[in-house]
Amino acid sequence: xxxxxxxxxxxxxxxxxxxxxxxxxxxxxxxxxxxxxxxxxxxxxxxxxxxxxxxxxxxxxxxxxxxxxxxxxxxxxxxxxxxxxxxxxxxxxxxxxxxxxxxxxxxxxxxxxxxxxxxxxxxxxxxxxxxxxxxxxxxxxxxxxxxxxxxxxxxxxxxxxxxxxxxxxxxxxxx
Ligand code: ZN
Numbered sequence: 001x002x003x004x005x006x007x008x009x010x011x012x013x014x015x016x017x018x019x020x021x022x023x024x025x026x027x028x029x030x031x032x033x034x035x036x037x038x039x040x041x042x043x044x045x046x047x048x049x050x051x052x053x054x055x056x057x058x059x060x061x062x063x064x065x066x067x068x069x070x071x072x073x074x075x076x077x078x079x080x081x082x083x084x085x086x087x088x089x090x091x092x093x094x095x096x097x098x099x100x101x102x103x104x105x106x107x108x109x110x111x112x113x114x115x116x117x118x119x120x121x122x123x124x125x126x127x128x129x130x131x132x133x134x135x136x137x138x139x140x141x142x143x144x145x146x147x148x149x150x151x152x153x154x155x156x157x158x159x160x161x162x163x164x165x166x167x168x169x170x171x172x173x174x175x
Contacts, residue, residue, distance in 0.1 A: 003048065003052060003074075004036075004048060004051060004052055004055070007052045007055040007056055007074065008033070008055055010056070010059075010073065011029060011032050011055050011056055011059055012029045014059045014063040014064070014065050015027075015028040015029050015032070015058070015059070015062070015063060016029075018062065018063070020125065020131075021131035021132065021134075022125060022129040022130070022131060022132070023129060023130075023131075023132045024129065028058075028062075031058070031121060031125075032054060032055045032056070032057060032058060033055070034121045034124075035054040035055070035057065035114065035117040035118055035121055036051050036054045036055050036117075038117045038120055038121060038160075038163065039051055039054055039113060039114075039117050039160075042159075042163055043113075043117075043157060043159045043160045043163060044159065045113055045157070045160075047110065047113075049077050049078050049081065049110060050081065050110045050113050050114060052074065052078050053078050053081035053082050053085075053110060053111075053114050054113075054114050054117055054118075056070065056074065056078065056082050057082055057085050057086075057114050057118060059082065060082055060083065060086045061086045061087055061089065067079055067082075067083055070082060080108075081108070081110045081111050081114060084107050084108060084110075084111035085107075085111050085114050085115050085118065087099070087100070097145055100149050101145070101148045101149050101152060102152075103152075104149050104150075104151075104152025104153050105152045105153075107153070109156060112153045112156040112157075113156065113157060113160065115149065115153060116150065116153050116156065116157065116160045116161065116163075116164055117160065119146045119149060119150055119164060119167075120160070120163050120164050120167045122142070122146065123142075123143060123146055123164075123167035123168060123170065123171075124167050124170070126139050126142060126143070126172070127167070127170035127171075127172065130172070136172055136173075136174065139172045140171060140172060140173070143168060143171040143172070144171075146168070147168055150164050150168070
């Protein structure tokens with residue numbers, strides 16, 4: 001429990017100046033907390049390394065945090081989980097998106113859990129409060145891409161996959 005609280009404080013500090021893309025510009029830290037909440041309290045995942053990796057999952061991709069820093073602070077196992085779900089930002093966005101679909105099946109079980117929770121939370125966020133300036137087509141394209149990633153993660157955790165399907169069921173559409 002202490003390690004988990006420490007990870008929360010670490011991530012809150014690293015993401016302190018970031019906001020989500022929704023119209024309300026919610027604090028970024030709400031997102032990693034939501035992942036951990038889905039995993040622990042909706043899906044019953046109690047693997048502490050996975051919950052901590054969920055809290056830290058965007059620190060390397062979206063802040064100045066380095067893999068070395070994570071390794072020194074949280075150890076090798078958690079760091080590997082975070083790196084598995086970290087995009088290579090030197091690649092163009094379309095290529096990163098393609099790699100997420102192509103690479104989903106090669107992830108470790110822990111990384112699959114984090115990735116499923118990440119997509120569940122992003123789909124819920126878009127359905128509830130889409131990013132500012134995203135037309136319907138872009139929201140739908142995100143849902144369809146997330147579904148392609150999710151399809152590569154099947155057979156990992158039935159409850160989490162059910163939550164994913166429920167989140168996908170809210171795919172935005174013309175009235
Ligand atoms: Zn995320």
